[in-house]
Amino acid sequence: MLELDRTSLPASSEALRADVRAFLAGQQEHLAEPNSDFTTGHDPVFSAKLGARGWIGMTWPVEFGGGGRSFFDRYVVTEELLAAGAPVSAHWIADRQSGPLLLRFGTPAQKQRYLPAITRGESFFSIGMSEPNTGSDLASVRTTAKPVDGGWVINGSKIWTTDAHRNHFLIALVRTAPAAGENRHVGLSQIIVDLRADGARVRPIRNMAGGEDFNEIVFEDVLVPADRIVGEPGNGWKQVTSELSYERSGPERFLSAFRVFVEFVRLVGPNPLPHESAAIGRIAAHLMTLRRMSASVAGMLNEGKQVEVEAALVKELGNNFEKLLPELTRLAAPTDRTRDSAWRRSFEMTQLLSPSFTLRGGTREILRGVIARGLGLR
């Protein structure tokens, strides 16, 4: 049976919350268009400010530039940034999963080389998993890295790579050796690729909302130095699946539509009609419960526990909620007052982003499969 602990955030983490709010109050130039979706707003200047406050790599050891703090502290900082609609996408992936991956599996030299720059908000990473013929079936990747004198030569392509046209590095899942018959998990490796390297062509892909956040990357004989393999060659499958747990339980999995909620409350004012207040209350009930669940998972991460199934649970509920939220506000909104409202702008942007909520970071179908495995069904 899947249960989440009765964990609440410790008082010390709550004290940190006040610091984050005070900081954000002075950052109006970065908050002109607040959007709680973590992929909107690539702002290296803002990321560097967060780095200077010690709010990137918070849980990492001090020797690598980290804060040596708890997952509760990181939870508070990340949810405060998202709720305010701050531009966090530049450092988000490096902070959330590339850094923790290197910390867990990287060589000492890799940790020294990459982690301190990430914590300063100067070094940004993208995720290199999907390919044109590889979506949810991740083990089917065809991009290869072949050993040559002085390193590896990469050929193939990656797709849906958020911010590859803006970030510095990609951690790509590549095939370094053939699969062992039926076992496709053998022979996969993760490798750090400089996105400006010769032979790497990055082409932005326009999404249905009109934005250009994700990309296709084509690798033609891209030479990568030997020391860029993360951990052991051939260990890529184990590493990439462990990385996904970090990706799935955080507040970015239920706060993407949060600004729509704020603007809806503004739209209806202090004395809402019954159906308007009921919509607000229903949204709040889901949101408050998801926060508790996500904090429970942060507590498990703090204790070094495996959270794969619990994280999938939070993402499944959180993504569904992110889609429900705009819809509840749309149906309750007073139509005579919505034209030119901040709610309307926020609603339309989020509605157009919403198909991605249940795709990125593992589709709804994959997550339900993970939960089903946790229930012993497969």
Added chain:
Amino acid sequence: MSGARMNNDPNEPLNIIVDTANRIFADSVDKAMLDAAESGRFPDKLWQAVVATGFHQVGSLDSGTGLPELFALLEVSGRHAVPLPLAESLLANVWAGAADGLSSIGLWQGDVITEVPWGRSAARVIGIRQDSREVVVVDSVDTTAHGANMAGEARDRIAIPPDSPTMTVSSDPWTLLALARAAQTAGALRTVLESALTYAGDREQFGRSLSKFQAIQHSLAVQAAEVAAARRAVWAAVDSLDTQRARAEVAVAKIRTGEASGVVGEAAHQVFGAIGYTHEHRLHHFTRRVWAWRDEYGNEFSWARELGAMIACSGADSVWSFISGR
């Protein structure tokens, strides 16, 4: 399975209560008892077992237990569809002093108390009103009408004798009873899910067990997520009872367990097919209860209205501080 236990320390009072209650209820509450209770026969022996264990005083002063233990016990009672007015007895004992006889609670409306669980068998009935801490205590119970909710749970009407005393209780009765139903619901939903998981593993169609079909796996995954959310919401509310946020957190728990009841009840019945729709099957003792409890002490809409009004009143720029408050 650990039930409502909060950690693995077997000596925690809360865990002792949960483990003992799970054992007693699993041994004694069966389909025959549930059917008898739903046809109007009060389960005397079960009540005697509760009194013998001292469970009727959980949460009361001098019992060494408090509201967390009380709500943990109610969650366990939901897991077993215990056909007693346990929530009402426990809370009546907290407010009006522990009594060994059966106590119950209903809605105080003029000179009657309505919707009283097992009013016909109670020695003491307390009448409460929404938004009031003043309650009326009836010690000589005269039942004027028998009734039942959609789960077949006794919901009676009793007369209030003219000289019945009133008293003011220390915490809002409506809030605690709403949370009681939420806790019972979290427990019952867990049993619904466990039953569906077991059935999906046992039942074979097209040459394989239902649990091997992806459509069924995904349905059960959705149910598991709802059950986990419902339970987390209940315990967030229990943990907030001594704070200013109690009312808001109970609203969340009542709304979230109510929504989960709709989703899980529907999906679990679909997994069971026609057999789960029969009276002979035990599933409906749980699904009918969670459906009925949604509407007792405020349904999702009424609690959402109240919660939403609180948030709207604090203003758009305070939404996040409200949501993230503690």
